[in-house]
Amino acid sequence: MAVGERDPVTGKPTTGHEWNGIKELDNRVPRAVIFFLVATTLFSTVYWVLMPSWPLGVTYTKGLLGIDQRQTVEKVVQEAAAQRAAWTDEIARLGFAEITERPELMRIVRESGRTLFGDNCAACHGTDAKGNPGFPSLADDAWLWGGDPEIVAETLRIGINSTHPETRFAQMPAFGRDGILDRAAISSIVSFIRNNAEGIDDLGPLDAKGIEEGTQLFADNCAACHGAEGRGDPAMGVPDLMDDSWVTGSDRTTLIRIISQGRQGHMPHWENRLTETDRKILALYVTEIAKRQAETAR
Incomplete structure (x- = not known):
């Protein structure tokens, strides 16, 4: 072309x-x-x-306008910190009861607490705070060490079986592994627990002799910590065995394993990771979750 x-x-x-x-x-x-x-x-x-x-x-090259993004970000951060200080100072100054009586502060507790919980607690206790196998639910009223905000804040500060020098300490002996009780005795104790505990629909094989023997064995070996009625003792972090809240499960196999091998839970201390105000917010946040759950269950 x-x-x-x-x-x-x-x-x-x-x-x-x-x-x-x-x-x-x-x-x-x-x-x-x-x-x-x-x-x-x-x-x-x-x-x-x-x-x-x-x-x-x-x-x-700096440019004729002299704009510096580093300075801009620092200014924004300073302004945000100043705005945050207006309510963090209030929360730090007031007691737990006073904070709960202030709706505007509790709104901040819910917003900030949700973020703090998601970043620091949800990995173990679940995003809904209802726990995971081996980690207790925080959405009910079954607290190992007590559910008052002051107690929860202290638990957050020092942890449980943690490296903190003031840590809360609790351990269940290994009755089977250490030769304290044989398999038959442990099985009888499990029958006693499962026969009396709340919220266990499928009891499985239970016999009157096993329950009767388990009653005495429980009194001789378990009541010192868990109480004569198995209701636990928050002063020592001992769980209630008669409610419907179970950290590891309530099936026969699990209970036999726990009694045989023992158990020592662990929670890290947060004193050096979260500020006192953040721990205070978290304590208020999780105890309000439990309170709401209890009110819904009624």
């Missing part, structure tokens, strides 16, 4: 290029395209002059 040939339909000259019978017209670049190219070039030039842009080894 000769250069200078014109398209018979449009009458416009062609470029001399042809692909599969399609000839390319020699059209001019649209003015709109040229306009945007010129506009973006001018914008880039003005931006380079006014704003920080060109790297110069260990530094960069």
